[in-house]
Amino acid sequence: MTESSWKTVPAPIKAIFDTFPLRTFSEVPSSTPASDRHIAARTHAFVGAKPSSTRAVLGVYGLHEYKTTGRLLASDPLCLSQQLSFCQRNGVKVPTNISLAKCTTQSSGIATPSLSSVMVLSHHASAESELPILIEEKQGRRVVRGFKTIQAFNASHLKGQDVMFAQLIDSTVYDAWMILVLFYLSDETRLRVYNDVTDASWFSRISVFNSMASLVKRNGFHLRHPNLAALWDERVRQRLVGRVTPARFDVQMEVAQVVEHADRALAKLNEYLGDKKGFAETPGMVDCKLAGLVYSLIRWGTDDFTLTETVKATYPALVAHCEWVVEACV
């Protein structure tokens, strides 16, 4: 017996109500060839990825060509580590410099929409304002995993001394990269790495400061170096009104200290690797993390950033390791 209460809508009324709407038309299309091209122009499929109902899109700040191979690597080291790790886990290679838009024919829209790929996004794509993010699509259902979730997932697969290596790389070595970005890179390079923009217009320069402000909070940098993060915030504000902060002695000291600590950590890692190819027989999570950072320090390092020269000249094992991991994914 069914319970009836005053809250229950009487069946005849419900039946009348359910007859509406009287007609249902097909769904309004949400995209046009132009909007598809706009998405496809910033999307590059992993080489070897097979069309499937399950796919993943790795959101990164920007991409650049690896040597002259026509293959694209993420410009930011943490995104690159994730890209390399993705390749290793899924048995695919890094994307080519042919975007999905160029694979597209005018009539058919995106040719390969179901391929796992790398997509260039703004840091605003993530609710935490940090990349990389992983957009997973399974049978039409889409989930976005933020950087912290990815990190937690990666950490859960680490065991033994790998945990220690990963922490050392994620903190001490990563901080050296942040010093390079915040205090040595030109606006043009910052725009290339973090905004995927090659023309340094005045408006792009304003927006790169926007992305830098969120970058200092990524991966705990602002917690380990609150003074440097605060100084950057101050610098952002002053730069917007056209003044340049004078170099301060205490800041110089802290910057030098961070670089020195990273140097020492890299020296130890170089020593540990020695003649070994990597931390495991095939590139694993720690290998991808270290290769991502070492590659980025060498690729984007400036002449006045001493650590870049030190790595290239003094730590051959690290350079060889980096090439081994990257080449395995190219």
Next chain:
Amino acid sequence: MGIPGEESNLFNRLHVEDSNLHQDRYQKQLEALEADKQRILYEQHGKYIEELLHTSATRNVNIPQVSIPNSGAFRASFLEEQLKPLTEDFHTVASLMAGIDKVGKSFSQLGVVDHLHFELHQAPSSNPYDRSADVFPVIHLQPVKKFFAKTGTSIGNGEGDSYITLQYKNMFGGAENLVVDASTGTRTRAAYLVNFNMPVMNRANVKFENLVQVNSQKTEVAGYETVLRGTSQKMFFAHPLCELLQHEVSVENYWRTIRNVTSLSEQVMAQLGDDLRSSVVYACKLDTRDDPHLPTKGTYWRWGTEYSGLFPSVNKYRFVKTATEFQTGYRINPFVSATLTGKLGLLVPLGQTTSCILDRFYIGGANDVRGFNVLGLGPKQNQTAVGGDMFLSGGLSVFSHIPRTAMDSNFKFQHFLNWGKAVPLDKSSSWQQNVRAFATPSVSAGVGLVFNHPMARFEANFVVPLQVSRGDSVRKGFQFGIGMSYM
């Protein structure tokens, strides 16, 4: 048996109450008579003026001077410009009256007086054969209060906001106004606005407005947050021969940031970040409605067009956008009136790029196409409304008098039919193919109760969708609306 003293007291009290009642009644009758007298005097005065105008309309009038006793709040050049209709031309009685109307209208248009009235004094003529008269107009005006500040907070339904508004009116004695507005809350994170406006060359029908604005707003239904920072410079003007048609030209530069909150749409993802919108906008409107909230006669028409891409090197999205809307009110009989509303718009992206989600058209909601949620109609991707480049919407509403209520009651019954559709523009297809999408609009119908308050219109409706497109966000049943403009 009662006590004789008490009886007499009671009698006295009854007598006093009775006399009080009589007094009240007499007082009311007296007031009514006084009101009648005033009305008759007013009508007589009006008739006298009418007759005077009729018989002496062509009589010449000299205005040797105009006096404004309380004019310290205004600049001389500003007053001279407003008084031109009285001081410049050669006058007859009829043109003098028209001039007075113009002066009054100028002051009220500029919003610089709380109230004003005119007195006309006639000087005795020295020449009995001269039919012209010397008239000395005296304008009594009360300038508005210069400084005004208002603060407030509102809390409810798990949401709250607070605001502060500062106004400095008539800053330099020429109707220059400065408005500073700041608000913060759960929905609008922060909004700051500085608005400086002034008449151009002291003219009431040409106004310049400079707006600096920072606005950070979370659009929950869209799944993203927008931050707007920028300026707009606007010029409002109306031609003296056609003052009902008002024009607006503006140049806008806005740095826009779109941040993701919950959206999973690839289109939204691809457009997140910063962009600069630099536009020139022209809009005009004509409004002859008797009531903007619930018109029973008159027409409203507005047309606006925008070209965006003044700085092609930094403007990511270049486009031309045009939209128009009209509304007409019609009284069918003393008990029933109807309004017909229509809106349509077109956004054409220039070059190979797509249009920005912030520039597109979004329709649906209690104040728009009823029977659908806000942003409920049009293209959607992964449950996020991504907007249309073309839209068409409209509504027919019939308002009827509620029995046993006063004829001028603000409560009305309404029956309505609404329709609308928003679609993307596919530039690779022909115009005919694009326009064909409007052949299947979403339609809803309903009945409801309307309360037309002078500040806004309140509605409680029962609505059902008749035709929908798959993916439309439907609102079946009761829907409530508060707003200034409705479909």
